[in-house]
Amino acid sequence: MSSKYSPIIHGYFRSSCSWRVRIAFALKGIAFDQVPVNLIKDGGQQFTEQYKGLNPMQQVPAVQIDGIMLSQSLAVIQYIEETRTGHRLLPADPKKRAQVRMISDFIASGIQPVQNLYVLQKMGAEKVQWAHHFIQRGFEALEPILKETAGKYCVGDEISMADICLVPQVYNAERFKVDVDQFPTIKRLNQTLLKVDAFKESHPSCQLDTPAEICT
């Protein structure tokens, strides 16, 4: 249950970076409020002066927490990891922590930004082909890495920040018609994770700003 001290996530149901943060809060059992920022309507509500005042990066998510505003999903996730108890989002072992960060950063820096809305808007008609190309290429690199590091989840047998990044990226891959059957490890991990409550309740298909026609 949220309270007046709950963190506020300014996000968008379909934004993969917003979804990452929702998963992390759910795994930690932290109640939060959400303020929808519609990235499409009115030319994008992230470009309003009001939102720019909150987050000059003009992206979602932006999180108000403990008296500060934080943006960038991995920074938010690591902040709650360092200030809250509950499910550990990074392993205790430094080498495994590094592998979790490597996989997370590869998705968050190497794949997602190149198929991000503001890049695709600049691409025009070629946008689906462009997004497909870079996700396909990214997954070709990710598959052999996950084959080495994965146990039940991306790194060993604990759900970590890497899993939080993987599932929303697979969701994007499917939107852009990448055939995930080519990547058996990615496919298996995604299927396993989608059965976990924190991933289910935070899914884009069931958020308060999900349009009724795609709500499931």
Add this chain to the structure above:
Amino acid sequence: MSSKYSPIIHGYFRSSCSWRVRIAFALKGIAFDQVPVNLIKDGGQQFTEQYKGLNPMQQVPAVQIDGIMLSQSLAVIQYIEETRTGHRLLPADPKKRAQVRMISDFIASGIQPVQNLYVLQKMGAEKVQWAHHFIQRGFEALEPILKETAGKYCVGDEISMADICLVPQVYNAERFKVDVDQFPTIKRLNQTLLKVDAFKESHPSCQLDTPAEICT
């Protein structure tokens, strides 16, 4: 002085992600060996089967350290932070740590990937204009954030991972003709940091694979 136990950085003199890692090692006082990977020559040495075996992401840097291979510069930097003493690369205060990560991730995920070599190669003739657009846009967002967080350096008065990300990004901005005079905080921080030994000795202008004609 390096030894047979020294980490090995596989990198490229002008890669901003390689430069980040060189700065971090220099700040920590960790000796390392370098293996140049020429991203241009022979169609890109990062695409050889040999390099792909080392780093399936086919990017630089890749770092061999403590018996593992790590890629993704921020994962490497945070790994050495968690396993080595020496200059602290993230502040002790959790809120400041979060701000350092937010700024680092904004550069590493929000600016650099969109002007990365493999994206630009797909852009063809428009590549300079494309890179200029996204760096300009990124710096317009970064300037007001740094104005809030900066002291002598990006976050307060300690050199951190955020500074390690900033300086190579300014170097890229200058390559793509972004007028840094528009951003007084970014300009001041960059000028201050370029006087610090760790930034000077790791600079692209003086690496072992820097072509003689641009060596200074």
